[in-house]
Amino acid sequence: MRQLPSKDTAAILERGLPHFRGGDAYPKKAEAARRLGHERPAQFLVDRVEGDFVWDLDGNRYIDLQNGWATNPIGNAHPEVIEAVHQAHLRYGFHYEHPLRVELAERLADIMPGRALPRWSFEVSGTEAAEAAVFIALCHKQRRYVITFSSSFHGESIAGKLLSGYDGSRNLYLEAWTGGVIKAPYPNSESIPAGMSEDQYVEYCLWYLDNHIPNCIAPKESIAAVMIEPGLAEGGNWIPTREFVRGIRDLCDRNDWLMIADEVLTGLGRTGRMWGVEHYDVIPDLLVVGKNLSGGIEPCAGVATRDEILADNPQSGTGSTFAATPGGCAAALKTLEIFERDSVVEQAAKLGEIAAPILKSFEKYPIVSQARSLGLLMGVSFHDPDGGKDHWMSRGVRSFMLRNGVYPICDTEEVSVRMYPALNMEESVLREALEIMEAGIVHVSKHGHPEGDYPTYPTGDYGA
Numbered sequence: 001m002r003q004l005p006s007k008d009t010a011a012i013l014e015r016g017l018p019h020f021r022g023g024d025a026y027p028k029k030a031e032a033a034r035r036l037g038h039e040r041p042a043q044f045l046v047d048r049v050e051g052d053f054v055w056d057l058d059g060n061r062y063i064d065l066q067n068g069w070a071t072n073p074i075g076n077a078h079p080e081v082i083e084a085v086h087q088a089h090l091r092y093g094f095h096y097e098h099p100l101r102v103e104l105a106e107r108l109a110d111i112m113p114g115r116a117l118p119r120w121s122f123e124v125s126g127t128e129a130a131e132a133a134v135f136i137a138l139c140h141k142q143r144r145y146v147i148t149f150s151s152s153f154h155g156e157s158i159a160g161k162l163l164s165g166y167d168g169s170r171n172l173y174l175e176a177w178t179g180g181v182i183k184a185p186y187p188n189s190e191s192i193p194a195g196m197s198e199d200q201y202v203e204y205c206l207w208y209l210d211n212h213i214p215n216c217i218a219p220k221e222s223i224a225a226v227m228i229e230p231g232l233a234e235g236g237n238w239i240p241t242r243e244f245v246r247g248i249r250d251l252c253d254r255n256d257w258l259m260i261a262d263e264v265l266t267g268l269g270r271t272g273r274m275w276g277v278e279h280y281d282v283i284p285d286l287l288v289v290g291k292n293l294s295g296g297i298e299p300c301a302g303v304a305t306r307d308e309i310l311a312d313n314p315q316s317g318t319g320s321t322f323a324a325t326p327g328g329c330a331a332a333l334k335t336l337e338i339f340e341r342d343s344v345v346e347q348a349a350k351l352g353e354i355a356a357p358i359l360k361s362f363e364k365y366p367i368v369s370q371a372r373s374l375g376l377l378m379g380v381s382f383h384d385p386d387g388g389k390d391h392w393m394s395r396g397v398r399s400f401m402l403r404n405g406v407y408p409i410c411d412t413e414e415v416s417v418r419m420y421p422a423l424n425m426e427e428s429v430l431r432e433a434l435e436i437m438e439a440g441i442v443h444v445s446k447h448g449h450p451e452g453d454y455p456t457y458p459t460g461d462y463g464a
Contacts, residue, residue, distance in 0.1 A: 001403045004042040006058045012045060041395065042402040049076035052422055052429045054407060062407040063433040069409070070233070070265050070420035072296030074338055081295035081334045088330035096321075100329035104300075107336055112304050113275050113283045119310035122302045122324035126264030126290025127155025129301040130227070132318035133286045134163065136303060137225035137258045138180075139315040145218045147209065147226040147257075149186035153234035154227070154262055163227065166234050182217055184208055188238050190370055190381060198241070206247040210255075225258035225286070226251070230276035233265035236416035237379030239372050245280040258285040258309075264301070265377075268292035269339065269423045272349030272375025279374065285309065292423075295335035300328030348376050348423035351430055358434050365441050367393045369415075378419040380437075390415045393444060400440030406433045 005013060017023035030040065044056035052075055054064050064076060074081070092098045101122065109118040121136065123129040131154075134146050148154070150165040161171040162178050165186070171178070185205050192201045214220045226248055232238040252259040261284035266276030269292060273279055277287075286309065290301035299322065322328075339345060352375035359371040362380055369383045382393035394417050398410035401417075409418040417437070421430055 002042075002060055002405075004044050004056075004403055005040070006044075006056075009043065009045050009057050012057075013043065042399040044402070051075040051077075052425050060405065062402070062405050063429055063436075065406060065408040065419040065421050065433055067420040067422060068296045069291075070270065071291045073269055073292040073423045074295055074335065074342075074344060075422040075424060076296065078295055078297070078335075078338070080338060081297045081331050084330045084334035085297050085327045088326040092326035094325060096324065098326050098329070100326055100333065101324045104324075104329045104332050107333060108289070108302075108304060111274055111336070112287065113277055116283050117285075117287055117304035117306060119305045119307055120302055121305075121310060121318055122300075123290075123318065124299050124301060124320045124322045125155070126262075126288065126301050127157050127160045128318075128320060128323075129264065129288045129290055129303050130154040130163065130262055131157065131159040133260045133262070133288050133303045134159070134225065134227060135318055136305065136309060136313070137260060137286060140309045140313055141224035141256075141258065143222050143224035144180050145182055145223045146180060146260075147182045147184050147213065147223060149184050149228060151186050151188055151191075151232050151235035151238070152227075152229055152262075153232075182213055182223070184213065186232065186235075186238075187240065187244055188232070188235070190238075199243070202241050202244045202247070205244065206251065209248070210251055214255075220255045220257075223255070223257055225260050227260040227262055229262045229266060230280065231266040231271060231374055231377050233377070233418075234411075236381060236414065237372065237377050237418050239374045239377070242280050245277065246282055249280075249282040249284075252285070260284060260286045260288065262288045264288055264290035269345040269348045270375060270420070271377050272345070272352045274345055276374070276377075293335065294328055294331035295338075298325065298328040298331040300324070300332045342424065344423050351421070351423075351425060351427065352376050354427060355430060355434065358431075358438075362438060362441055365445050367397075367445050368441060376419075376421055376423060378421075379416045380441075381416040383415065396444040396448070397437065397440040400443050401433075401437055404436050404439070406436045408437070 017026060046054050047057045048055050052064055054062050105120045108120055121132055123132050148163050148165060152164055153166040154160045154163040161174060162181050164170060165183050185208060187202045187205045228248055230245055249259055261277050263275055267289055277284055285306050287304045294300035352373060355378060356373050359373050359378060362368045362371045366385045367382050369381045371380045383390045384393050391414060394410050394415050398408055398417050401408055
């Protein structure tokens, strides 16, 4: 089993402590954890990447289930995407007015759900695109409120923090800024109150939207939109029921609200369909796009809308100097070309069908509370049957996976291990990764967590 971090990696991480966010806090927490007998978390720094794999500074290879935080749909550093970006840089440099913007907008209009969202606003990142979608909706409806959900994540900017419900500490000292954002419960299947069944909780959440909010918080006529992730991502890869997503579409239609689907992570093949909402047979009024769009090489994101929302709405101006760069558009066009040529979405669906029963089988272990997946949106949540800290179980499994050559995601306090393989990952590679994960679950079930209450990232900004 690998010793992580290695001496050289640890030295580099230590060098970052005086320079990065959270650096001064790490030594104190590390010392407190050592006094309790806990090991340092498994960490490494990426030295190089290729396809389904990353290598650390010591030459160790890892199966990549972190995937650039779910941003490399066709594997790491795809050579065709890199070449397309290079040629765009050579030809256009950095200028805003170039024909690739039009080509990409046309291409995106063709693949939107029902081809019903032909208008496009370019943004740099998924965070900016989520913000833009809300602003566009407010301007179009000329209303002041938007509904978002608990456990949701829409970015780390000021507006992104206010829209998100992932963790209350994320908008610390911004509480007074949330006046236009109404948070509603999301039917997370492991956070069901008062002994309700999952179906009852879904009904309650829809009732809350249709009754409690209009009667107790804001009138229906003041609400512009409901923004939903059709699969909680940062919240642990939770999969909503068909009744919930279709219920939101129905409520939006009856109450004259817009439905915004934040598909930054669930879109472009991650769930085994081009768009997550396609599993629910609904068409949103606005759809937020990011991450997979540009093949993990250049930033490119945006918002697609119905024609009347953006065709003539001068108040809803958004964008950025770095929106729709030639390199970003070239990366997106090449990525979409490869999607079509290589049947990437179909491959993701096939891999998802292979992974689903394997993940479900993990629920036989006492520390696994739930395993879930929709295509290659995969998560396993953990709990300590002995009453300890639940997140130690998930972090212990992640540490085992890292030390044995698999690179997943597990945030500092998160009780879930999340996995985002490339959509075209080799089947044998995915099976190997899941075998190692199961070995980690067995190990932690028998021996407990191998590490304790350290921050996962010593500098707050980098480190695996």
